[in-house]
Amino acid sequence: MVNQQAAVLPSRPAAEPVVVTGLGVAAPTGIGSASHWAATRSGVTGIGRITRFDPTRYPARLAGQIAGFDPAKHLPERLLPQTDRMTQLALMAADEALADAAVRPDELPSYSMGVVTASSSGGFEFGQNELRNLWSRGGKYVSAYQSFAWFYAVNSGQISIRHGMRGPSGVIVSDQAGGLDAVAQARRQIRKGTALVVSGGMDASICSWGWAAQLASGRLSTCDDPRRAYLPFDAAAAGQVSGEGGALLIMESLEHARARGAEVYGEIAGYASTFDPAPDSNGEPRLRQAAELALADAGVSPGEVDVVFADAAALPELDREEARVIREVFGPRGVPVTAPKTMTGRLNSGAAALDLATAFLALRHGAIPPTTNVRPAAEYDLDLVTTARPGPLRSALVLARGYGGFNSAMLIRTMHSETE
Template sequence: MTTTVVVTGLGIAAPNGLGTQDYWAATRTGKNGIGRVTRFDPSSYPSTLAGEVPGFVAADVLPSRLLPQTDHMTRMALVAAEWALADAGIDPEELPEYDMGVVTASSSGGFEFGQGELEKLWSQGSQYVSAYQSFAWFYAVNSGQISIRNGLKGPSGVIVSDEAGGLDAVAHGRRLIRKGTPMIVSGGVDASICPWGWVAQMAGDRLSTSDEPTRAYLPFDADAAGYVPGEGGAILIMESAESACERGAKIYGEIAGYGSTFDPRPGSDREPALRKAIELALADAGTAPEDVDVVFADAAGVPELDRVEADAISAVFGVRGVPVTAPKTMTGRLYSGAAPLDVATALLAIEEGLIPPTVHINPDEEYGLDLVLNQSRTAQVRTALVLARGYGGFNSAVVVRAVD
C-alpha cells in the first residue's frame, strides 16, 4: 500500500500575519495585507503596491553569523522552518541526520542581496563583492540554509516552476517520503521587493498599476487588471502517517493527491492543461469531484487566465458546483510561497471548519464560480483542492484531506 503522507507542522510568514496564529486570525476575518511598498521608494515605478510581511526583524531572531550571508527571503524561510519544526514537536538534534530532508520551491532567488552586491561591483569594484553572493542569490539557498542550520542531511533540493513550484515541491517531498525518508521540510518562502526584483517582475507585464490597495488585485472581477506581488509563504513539515502516529504528533491533514501538467504552446487550439491537472490530482487522491469541499484558486487577476481557471473548475465541478476562494487577494501573489501558504490555509480551514474569504472583488457572474466573498463561510471542510500556475505554462493541483 502507498504510504500516506501528512503535514504535522506549519510555519507562516505572510503579508497579513507573521506566525500561524496571526496569519489565521487575519485571514479568517479577511484582513488585507496589501499596501504601498516600503522596502524601497516605489514612486518612480508604474506599480507601487505589494504585500510586505509586517514586523519581521531578522537580527532579533537569527544569529549574526547568518545575516551577512542571507537574503531577506532566506531569513524568513529559516524562521518559518524553525516555527514549523517546533509546531511539529521535532527537535532535529534528536533525529538521525539522514532521516529528514529539505525540498523547497523558489521562483527567482535572492534578488535584494544580489542587488546590493551588484551595486558594490559597479560602484566600488569586484573586491568589494561579498563571497556570500556565490550562493545567497541562488534558487536552492533556502533549502540549503534550512538543511545546514538544522543538520538535515536527507535527500534535498529545490523546485523552480514559478507559483506552481510551491505545489511541485510539496509533491516531491511526498515522493521522497514514499521512497523511505521519514520526514521532509517543504513549502516555499519568496521575496523580491527591491528595485531589481521589481523591474524583473514588471517585465512579465502582469503587475497591477493601480495605487488603491483594495482595487489593485481583482481576480474574477470585471475590473481585473493584473496582480499585486507579495513576499512570504509557508514552510510545512511532512512525514509518513506512520511516523506521525508513532510520535503521537498532531496531524493537520494528508497530502492526498497531486497532478501537474504543461500548457500547449501559445496559439495552439488545444485546451489549456489546468483541467487535466485537477483531474490527475483528484484521481491520485481517489477523490470524486463531489467530495471536494473547497477550491483554493490560483487567481491570476489577469482576465484571460481567470477565464481559463474558471472554465477548468466548472468543467470538473459544474457551474457554481464547488465553493471557490482566493485568500491571496489579502496578500498579493507570493510566487513560490503562494501555494504552500494556500496548502497551510486549507489545513487550517479543515481544522476550524471554515472557508476563509476572497476580498475586494466584485465577481463577474460570467465566470460561473461560487466564490466565498468578504466573509468566511462556516462549512465542514474535509477535502480541499489547491491550484497554482506558473508563468510559461506550469499547472499544478494538490488535494489536501482531513485524516481520521
C-alpha cells in the same frame, strides 16, 4: 477526454499516507500561522504601497509586504550577513514549523530528514546590493556570500545546514506552481523511506531590481488603491499584485507521525502537474487535466471536495480559463471557491505553499477564508466565497499556475481518525 486519461491510470498498491504535522508561515497577513489565520479569516489585507524602496517612478506601486520582521530576533548573528531576506524568512518559518510539529532535529538521524523547497527569484535583494558594491566600489567589496545567497537552492541548503538534515533534498523552480511541486517531491521522498521532510516555498524580491524583473511580465496591476488593485474573477480585474513570503510544512509518513505521537493537520492525498502547449500551437491549456488527475490520485470524486483554493490570476483571459475548468470539473457553482491571496498578493514560489498552509488551517478551524474586495462577475458562474464561511471541511483542492505554462493541483484532506 481528461476523465478517460485519469481512468486508465494503472492500478497500484495503496501508498502509506503522507501527512503534515507542522506549519510555518511568513506572510503579509502575519508572521506565524496563528497570526496569519486570524487576519485571513477576518479579511485583513497585507497589501499596501511599497515601503522597501521608493516606487514612485514605477508603474506598479503596491505589494504585499511582511511588516515587523526583524531577522536578528530569530537568527544567529553570524547568519545575517550571509543571507537574503528570502532566506531569513525561510529559516524563521522552518523553525516555527518544526516547533509546531514538536520535532527536535537533533534527536533524529540526520540522513532521515530532508528539505525540498521551491524558489522563483532567488536572493534578488542580496544580489542587487552586491552588484551596487561592484559598480560603485569595485570587486573587492563584493561579499563572498554572494556566491550562494542569490541562488535558487539556498533556502534548502541553509535550512538543511541549520538543522543537520542530510537526507534527500532539492529545489523546484516552476514559478507560482512551485510550492505544490516541491511538496509533491517531498511526498515522493517520504514514500521512498525518508522519515521527515521540510517543504514549501518562500520568495522575497521586493527591491528595485526584483521589481523591474516582475514588471517585465506585463501582469502587475497599476492601480494605487489596495482595495481595487487585485480583483480575480471581478469584471474590473486588470492585473496582479505581487508580494513576499510563503510557508513551510513538516511532512512525514502517517506511521512515523503516529509513532512519535504527533498531531496531524491532514494528508497530502493527491497531486498532478501538467504543462500547457506552446502558445502558437492552438492547443488547450491543461489546468483541467491537472485538477482531474489530482482527484484521481487521491481517489476522490469532485462531489467529495469541500472547497477549491483558486490560482486567481486577476487577468480576464486567465480568470476565464480557470473558472471554466472549475465549472467543468465541479459543475456551475458546484463547489465553494476562494482566493485568500487577495490579502497577500501573489508570492511567486511562496504563493501555492501559503495557499496549502491556509487550506490546512481552514480544515482544522472549520471555515473557508474570504476572497476580499471582489465583486464576482456573473460570467464566471462560480460560488466565490467573499466573506468567511464557517462549516465542517474535510478536503480542499489547491490550484496553481506558473508563468510560462506550469499547472499544478493538490488535494488535501483530514485524517478521519484525527477528527472523529
